[in-house]
Structures are given as structure tokens and as C-alpha cells.
Amino acid sequence: MTSLSKSLLARRDAVLGPNMSTFYQEPVHLVKGEGVWVWDHDGKKYLDCYNNVPHVGHCHPHVVKAMSDQAATLNTHTRYLHEGIVDYAEKLTATFDDPLNTALLCCTGSEANDVALRMAEAVTGKTGIIVTNHTYHGNTTAVSALSTTNPSKFGKSSHIRHVPAPDSYRPPEGDAGEYFAEQVKAKIAELEDSEHGFAALLIDPFFANEGFPDLPAGFLNATMKVVHDAGGILIADEVQPGFGRTGSHMWGHQYQGITPDVVTLGKPMGNGHPVAGVVTTAAIMHEFRTAFRYFNTFGGNPVSCATALAVLEVIEQEGLMQQAADVGAYAKGRLQELAEKHSVIGDVRGRGMFFGAELVTDRTTKAPATDYILRVIEELRNRGILLNKIGIHYNTLKIRPNLQFTRDDADLLIDTLDQVLSDVQP
Amino acid sequence: MTSLSKSLLARRDAVLGPNMSTFYQEPVHLVKGEGVWVWDHDGKKYLDCYNNVPHVGHCHPHVVKAMSDQAATLNTHTRYLHEGIVDYAEKLTATFDDPLNTALLCCTGSEANDVALRMAEAVTGKTGIIVTNHTYHGNTTAVSALSTTNPSKFGKSSHIRHVPAPDSYRPPEGDAGEYFAEQVKAKIAELEDSEHGFAALLIDPFFANEGFPDLPAGFLNATMKVVHDAGGILIADEVQPGFGRTGSHMWGHQYQGITPDVVTLGKPMGNGHPVAGVVTTAAIMHEFRTAFRYFNTFGGNPVSCATALAVLEVIEQEGLMQQAADVGAYAKGRLQELAEKHSVIGDVRGRGMFFGAELVTDRTTKAPATDYILRVIEELRNRGILLNKIGIHYNTLKIRPNLQFTRDDADLLIDTLDQVLSDVQP
Known part of the structure; x- marks a missing residue:
């Protein structure tokens, strides 16, 4: 975390009090958004695969x-x-x-x-x-x-x-x-x-x-x-x-x-x-x-x-429902391909622009990979992809980009996830 | 009410359901606001002495x-x-x-x-x-x-x-x-x-x-x-x-x-x-x-x-607290003068940009002028002044303009109220 972010976090804790939850071990300090992208104060760009509030794209004109x-x-x-x-x-x-x-x-x-x-x-x-x-x-x-x-x-x-x-x-x-x-x-x-x-x-x-x-x-x-x-x-x-x-x-x-x-x-x-x-x-x-x-x-x-x-x-x-259907199906398909390569992916689910994969330590017992998924999410963030986890066992990747998400964005997401699942050892 | 407003009210009742409260017997149909003023769709201008939400003025740039x-x-x-x-x-x-x-x-x-x-x-x-x-x-x-x-x-x-x-x-x-x-x-x-x-x-x-x-x-x-x-x-x-x-x-x-x-x-x-x-x-x-x-x-x-x-x-x-103090005191003073002329004013109260007068049918018994105040508020609206009533007996004029309200605005308000209290018979 930069010293600017550290200082902001300290001020925030003082004036907003404890237990104001943030994502990630070191929270992302954002300054700008556009379409499916957000930027932190250091100029680093992130693909936002998570935030469903800017539904039709960050700062849609x-x-x-x-x-x-x-x-x-x-x-x-x-x-x-x-x-x-x-x-x-x-x-x-x-x-x-x-x-x-x-x-x-x-x-x-x-x-x-x-x-x-x-x-x-x-x-x-x-x-x-x-x-x-x-x-x-x-x-x-x-x-x-x-x-x-x-x-x-x-x-x-x-x-x-x-x-x-x-x-x-x-x-x-x-x-x-x-x-x-x-x-x-x-x-x-x-x-x-x-x-x-x-x-x-x-x-x-x-x-x-x-x-x-x-x-x-x-x-x-x-x-x-x-x-x-x-x-x-x-x-x-x-x-x-x-x-x-x-x-x-x-x-x-x-x-x-x-x-x-x-x-x-x-x-x-x-x-x-x-x-x-x-x-x-x-x-x-x-x-x-x-x-x-x-x-x-x-x-x-x-x-x-x-x-x-x-x-x-x-x-x-902008035909965003059609885009949600098309891109969502494409991304889910690519996730299913990834499941053939990474046994940690136990199940792929979702519809449209809300999809994800349940991570397990063992496909037979379906034991939730609860700790592993945290490390995956952190490493995705390091590589410029924002998403989160959800579900009964908190072991399901929650991928919920805004409706401007394209096939290219899906490729970037899935390719990065592929690398992270290879690099981060269970 | 114009046919446009009537048609809007009918559509509103249909899509929003019953008991969506409006002010006045015939609701005001607004299209524009600026400073202390609002305009209806017919081009009529109203001095807004009521709405505390646009606190520093309607549509403050x-x-x-x-x-x-x-x-x-x-x-x-x-x-x-x-x-x-x-x-x-x-x-x-x-x-x-x-x-x-x-x-x-x-x-x-x-x-x-x-x-x-x-x-x-x-x-x-x-x-x-x-x-x-x-x-x-x-x-x-x-x-x-x-x-x-x-x-x-x-x-x-x-x-x-x-x-x-x-x-x-x-x-x-x-x-x-x-x-x-x-x-x-x-x-x-x-x-x-x-x-x-x-x-x-x-x-x-x-x-x-x-x-x-x-x-x-x-x-x-x-x-x-x-x-x-x-x-x-x-x-x-x-x-x-x-x-x-x-x-x-x-x-x-x-x-x-x-x-x-x-x-x-x-x-x-x-x-x-x-x-x-x-x-x-x-x-x-x-x-x-x-x-x-x-x-x-x-x-x-x-x-x-x-x-x-x-x-x-x-x-x-813009020094709006000072303005609230100054203009509020001035308006309250003028209301107090009005009380010397109109016996229906039983009490003048308030601080800053929140003041008003309790209307009574009899200053000795202090009986609330509950029906009369409704007619006063309607007639003020007809003459381009928006305000409302409040209080335990609903007989107190609630004057709560935004902080851009000036002495001239206060004069317009009080002069109009003076005329209305003369013209509307208890």
C-alpha cells in the first residue's frame, strides 16, 4: 500500500470508526471509473468484474x-x-x-x-x-x-x-x-x-x-x-x-x-x-x-x-440485455473449459452477467476451497482483476461485471484466472 | 388545474397508487427551480417559503x-x-x-x-x-x-x-x-x-x-x-x-x-x-x-x-448562516408587526430560516384556527407563495425557506400574507 493510501486509511478509521469493511488485505484506493474499468490513485487500471451498481458502465455519459x-x-x-x-x-x-x-x-x-x-x-x-x-x-x-x-x-x-x-x-x-x-x-x-x-x-x-x-x-x-x-x-x-x-x-x-x-x-x-x-x-x-x-x-x-x-x-x-446473454454465455463456456484443466473448479454456474465457479479441494467430497479462494482473489487483484467470493461456503467466485463487459474483457478475465489458478498452489 | 396537470394526476394515481399525498386542493405542477423560486408548467412563478431540502437554493450551480x-x-x-x-x-x-x-x-x-x-x-x-x-x-x-x-x-x-x-x-x-x-x-x-x-x-x-x-x-x-x-x-x-x-x-x-x-x-x-x-x-x-x-x-x-x-x-x-440569522430575525419582526394588525395571529415563533405564526380564532382561549389556516395557505398559493402548516393543532404557519431567502423575499412574503389575512375572512 502506498503511503498516501495508508494515511487515508488511518484518517478513515479515525473519522468513520472500526469495522467499516473493505475488500482485500490492502484495500484498493480508487480515483476514476469508465465503462468496465477503474483506476487507482497510482494509475493502475483494473477490470471491474464485480461491481453491479454501475450497471450500464462506470460514469455512463x-x-x-x-x-x-x-x-x-x-x-x-x-x-x-x-x-x-x-x-x-x-x-x-x-x-x-x-x-x-x-x-x-x-x-x-x-x-x-x-x-x-x-x-x-x-x-x-x-x-x-x-x-x-x-x-x-x-x-x-x-x-x-x-x-x-x-x-x-x-x-x-x-x-x-x-x-x-x-x-x-x-x-x-x-x-x-x-x-x-x-x-x-x-x-x-x-x-x-x-x-x-x-x-x-x-x-x-x-x-x-x-x-x-x-x-x-x-x-x-x-x-x-x-x-x-x-x-x-x-x-x-x-x-x-x-x-x-x-x-x-x-x-x-x-x-x-x-x-x-x-x-x-x-x-x-x-x-x-x-x-x-x-x-x-x-x-x-x-x-x-x-x-x-x-x-x-x-x-x-x-x-x-x-x-x-x-x-x-x-x-x-445499447442492447445490453443481449450483450449480457451473449458475453455471459461465452464467459461461462470459457470457465467450463477452464474446469477441464483445473480440478479445483468443482462447479460452474450462472446466467448472463452473473456467473462463477465453486472452488473445491476435492471434487468427490466437494470440500470447499475456502482459504484457497481468498488467495486467488488477492492474486487476481494484483494482476488487475476485481472480483469476489460468495455462496453458502464462501467458496464461489462471484463474477458480476457491469453490462458493458465484452468478449475481450471476458478473455482477459478468464486468461488471467487460468494463470492465477496455475500459479497459486492449493 | 390545467388539462395537462389533470392528465398527469390521473396517470400518477394509476401508476403510483392511492394516498400519495400532494399539497393543496389542486397540486402544484412544477417544472423548474432556481434560488428561492420555483415555476409551474404554466410559467407561474412561486416564492418557495417551505422546501428545506434545497437548503442552499434550488439548483445551486x-x-x-x-x-x-x-x-x-x-x-x-x-x-x-x-x-x-x-x-x-x-x-x-x-x-x-x-x-x-x-x-x-x-x-x-x-x-x-x-x-x-x-x-x-x-x-x-x-x-x-x-x-x-x-x-x-x-x-x-x-x-x-x-x-x-x-x-x-x-x-x-x-x-x-x-x-x-x-x-x-x-x-x-x-x-x-x-x-x-x-x-x-x-x-x-x-x-x-x-x-x-x-x-x-x-x-x-x-x-x-x-x-x-x-x-x-x-x-x-x-x-x-x-x-x-x-x-x-x-x-x-x-x-x-x-x-x-x-x-x-x-x-x-x-x-x-x-x-x-x-x-x-x-x-x-x-x-x-x-x-x-x-x-x-x-x-x-x-x-x-x-x-x-x-x-x-x-x-x-x-x-x-x-x-x-x-x-x-x-x-x-456565501455566509448563509449569517443570512439565516439576519433575514430570519427581520421576517420574524415583520410577522410580529403583523400580529398587531391581525388578531388571528396568536403567537409568533421561530429561529433563523424557520419561523411562523400560530393562528387562533380567539386570543384568550387560544382556540386553533385549524380550518382558517387551510384557506390562508390555499390563497397564498394562489398569490404565488408556497408554505404550509404544522404544530400540535396544525394551526401554525410553517415558514421554512431555503437559505438564499433575502429581506426582499421576506417583504414579499409578509406583504402578501398581510393582504391574505385581510382578504380571507375567518
Whole structure:
């Protein structure tokens, strides 16, 4: 680490306090971004294969211009009428299947999930929530309590139940979808026997945090039925797979062939600008807005809406979903070739611009290469590639570049990974 | 309302759902803002005496440029090192008294208060919260439950206690500060007798939502002692009085002469950009970050920090605190003169760029002119002045312009109000 970065880190620790997590043993000190590239203060260039927030590319000029122009024209809250929020909400909801026709805009995916929980309560009159046992849905008090990966010192979550995260590499016997539905059903019964009752199942339909298992089409059908039969709702957290990342569909739940009751949106929505939202049916929105009073000062302001609209425009105009599908398939194919050479690669998974490989010390036992993957990630960083790990055992390479990622970028990534897997000894 | 606005309102209702509150019987349809002015789509110009979000003026060019330049350079989360968050947090905490030396950045005042509640829990191991009975602290599930003005269909707040809002126009017998402290003490005892225990008192030190009562200096001293003697902490919500609005001090708690344990910041911080924060002691930050894991993707990103830094620079460079003090005192003086002419003005209150008048139908009984004030606000809007009402009885004119408001603007406001109070018959 340079002395400049060291000094910055010391100042940061002093003014922001402890446990502000950074990536890598020595954090990367960034100063500039463009497209799929970021630069550190020393002029070193990195291929960003990880950051899903700058969804259509770091500092995309169309998005920056839309934001800057609106910021110079008007920014205000939604208690005045403004075209921006209406134009955006119409364009956004048009990408959803009926009856998901209404939207609520807020600032963060955490706020969106926090609202979704209240929608579930408004509709069902109950408060019990089911999530997987390896999930993360945000940082407010209410949604932070859901996350097994986000533990607090004080456990108070008698209204929360966890089901085992789907794991396509170590599958259960029988049909995976039926198995998951049975787990959910059992937890619904527990909640219905409690004072809380069952309100909602909240899942990322891509199960990104769980290690993005390869799930068969229709995996969630049985679960949807179980949830609805019990009078609950299904909330799909689209912060990871949303906005076309999977290539084949705009939303993760669409390739699963299901229509959730509530969908939450976050990170990629404004290419870095803090904008998020909840899309649901007119009926559920009505129930929520009757049961709870909700106003969000910054939510849906003209600048946020202009920025978010520009993101949708770029996805469409630049054909980025097609690019995500094409480049993602190409990169995944090259990863699969790499698996023939490196036995540490136990499984290759993913869709579109979210793919990766589970690293194991032994393909028979599938023992997670948890320490090894850390060294691989560090060495990739040394060679100018930024990515990370995820999954139930934290042994899966999480490769999630923004949608400007090309086949050339994929080649650079895979070639470098090939060398690193050869050079870094297990 | 024009046909364009009508059509927009219909589209809005369809795509955003019911109960999205708007101001006025016919909402104002805005297209442009500059300084203290906003324009509707019909070209009508309004003096904005209400919106505290564009704190240093609508579309302030220095703030817009800082935001735009950074957005075109780099925007990323805080798991990489970046100068922006450190520079900003240092400059921000320098405006606080010791030992308030550390900051956490997030996106909304609601998120800030949500974090503050967890800080209280981290420090005390308890969860009981005391607020006033006419307050609002935000929209997350946890903080929404605190607000008596934000009721939900489902009450579940056994850990929350309310004390009567201070009311300088209808004061209690004896010393107001001692009276408030006694109320807090009684509620602390109730909480300590419950399963929750007492964690924190959360107040706006300016009591804006309560109608910004004129409180004697040192009003909160006795309360601070009561809170600390019970092992709890005091959280000051500075979303309303913060960033120099009161003119005399950068923060509302400073003119009260107290140093809270935790301070939360929101609306004015980014002049409309969604940025917010929590400032506290190094010890409390340490307790929080040890007890809870907290990461906020958008919080403290380079664009938010560049924007927020520009706001601090404008306040300083343009002498806006001095302007808030000068113009606020002038406007309040003119309001007091108006009270000699219009008996409906029962009380004139405020500090700096947050002032107003409580309207009553009878100065002896102090009966709130609740219906009358609505007609006054509507007629002011017709004559190009935007403001609103607030307070325990919703009968206090809430005049809260941004800090670019001048004596000429104050004259226009007061002269128009004078005419409206003459023309609109009680």
C-alpha cells in the first residue's frame, strides 16, 4: 500500500470508526471509473468484474448527463406534481408482467424491502417472514434482522424463519423445487402456530447470496402455490438479477416463470445514484397505502427519476440485455473449459452477467476451497482483476461485471484466472 | 388545474397508487427551480417559503457542478478507499463539539434514525425509546412506529413511550425544562419496569414538528441529566434545524447548549441528493459497529460526498448562516408587526430560516384556527407563495425557506400574507 493510501486509511478509521469493511488485505484506493474499468490513485487500471451498481458502465455519459441536466433544472419531493416520476414509473412497470402495474419509489434496496414487509403485513394482517438461511436483504432494523449473514449481538426475530438455501451442487434427493416448497411449507406451519402468523416468503429469485445455484425451470412453482395456499405473498428481491443482468429476461423471477406479488429493486436502478423501488399489484399497493402512511422525501424526486430513466434507456438503446446473454454465455463456456484443466473448479454456474465457479479441494467430497479462494482473489487483484467470493461456503467466485463487459474483457478475465489458478498452489 | 396537470394526476394515481399525498386542493405542477423560486408548467412563478431540502437554493450551480463532475469521474461503494468520504466526514464532524467526532453515512434521514436506534441498543443493551407525542422521525418500519403523526393500522410499539410535546404558547406551570424532564423521567420508569428497558430519548432539539416552541435557553439540561442518570442516551434528530438553518448555530442542539450522544442528519445535507448521516462519539460508534454489522451500498459514495461537501462549502462561502440569522430575525419582526394588525395571529415563533405564526380564532382561549389556516395557505398559493402548516393543532404557519431567502423575499412574503389575512375572512 502506498503511503498516501495508508494515511487515508488511518484518517478513515479515525473519522468513520472500526469495522467499516473493505475488500482485500490492502484495500484498493480508487480515483476514476469508465465503462468496465477503474483506476487507482497510482494509475493502475483494473477490470471491474464485480461491481453491479454501475450497471450500464462506470460514469455512463448518458446517465451522467440526464442526472446533471435535471439537477440543474429542478429537484423536489413528490408532494408537488412532476412528470419525471410518472414517466419513469410507467416505463418501469411496463417491463413487468400483469398485474404488477404500480410502483413506489424510495432510495435504497433496504428501504424497498422494508416497505415490502409492511405490504405483506397490510395484505395478510400477519408478520411472519420466511427467508433462506444464507441471505441478505438490507440494512434497516427490520430487514437486517432477516439476514443470517448479517448477525447482530441482540437476536429478536421470533417472527422470522429460515429455510435451507437451494444448493444445486449438493442437491437434495428428489425434485429440488418440491423439496424447497416442503421446507417453506414446514416453516409456514410453524409461523401459523405462533403469535405472528405467516405473511410472506422473501427471496432473491436468482439466489445470488446463496451462490446462484443452477435451478431447473419452474423451480419456484411449487413454492408459489404453497405460499398462496397459506394466504401469504411472495416477495422477489430483484436487487441482484434485475434490470436485465441475467440476459434472457429483465427480471429474475421472469425466467423462473413466476409472477411474484411484490418485487423490490435497488442497486443497479440508478447506476450508482441512490434510487430504489417496489413494484406490486394495484390491489396490494392500495392495501399498503390504506394501512400505512408512507412518504419518502427523496424517493421519486426528479433527479432520481431522470437518472433511473436514463439507465432504462441505455439498457434498451445499447442492447445490453443481449450483450449480457451473449458475453455471459461465452464467459461461462470459457470457465467450463477452464474446469477441464483445473480440478479445483468443482462447479460452474450462472446466467448472463452473473456467473462463477465453486472452488473445491476435492471434487468427490466437494470440500470447499475456502482459504484457497481468498488467495486467488488477492492474486487476481494484483494482476488487475476485481472480483469476489460468495455462496453458502464462501467458496464461489462471484463474477458480476457491469453490462458493458465484452468478449475481450471476458478473455482477459478468464486468461488471467487460468494463470492465477496455475500459479497459486492449493 | 390545467388539462395537462389533470392528465398527469390521473396517470400518477394509476401508476403510483392511492394516498400519495400532494399539497393543496389542486397540486402544484412544477417544472423548474432556481434560488428561492420555483415555476409551474404554466410559467407561474412561486416564492418557495417551505422546501428545506434545497437548503442552499434550488439548483445551486456549485452543488450541481460538484455532483456532475464527480458522477462523470467515479461513483462506487465504500469497500474501496476513496478520499471523498474521508474529506467530507472530517469537514462535517469538525462542525460538531467534542466528543462527536465520528460519522456514518447513509442515504435518508429515516435510515439515519434507524441506525441511531440500534446505536442506543448497542450501548445500553435495551430497546425502549421515548419520543414526543407529536413527532415524525422517518419512514422505515422501526422509526415509523415512533411517530404519532404517522399511524399504522397495526400498532405494535410496546417499547415506545410518548411524552407531551413542549408547547410554549400553552406552557405548563413552573419551569418548562423541569416539567419536560419530569415527563421523560416518568416514562423512563415505565420502560425500566417493562421487558424493554430504557435505551434512548429521541428528539428534534428544535421541536419542528411540534410547532417549534420558543424554549428558554437550557431547556434540555434537566432532561439530559435524567436520560444519562438512567443509563440511556439522547439522540438529536437534526433533519430540521441542522446545517445552519437556525442562523445562530450550525446544529439545533448547540443553541440549547447540550451535546447529545448521537445526532442524525438528513434532508438538507445534499441539497436534494439522497445523502444522510449519523454523527456520534468514537465510543458509541465502536459499540455499534461491534454489536451490529452495517453496510450501506450507496451511503458515503463519492458523488454523495462531493455533493454534500459542496453544500457545506456554499454555507460557508456565501455566509448563509449569517443570512439565516439576519433575514430570519427581520421576517420574524415583520410577522410580529403583523400580529398587531391581525388578531388571528396568536403567537409568533421561530429561529433563523424557520419561523411562523400560530393562528387562533380567539386570543384568550387560544382556540386553533385549524380550518382558517387551510384557506390562508390555499390563497397564498394562489398569490404565488408556497408554505404550509404544522404544530400540535396544525394551526401554525410553517415558514421554512431555503437559505438564499433575502429581506426582499421576506417583504414579499409578509406583504402578501398581510393582504391574505385581510382578504380571507375567518
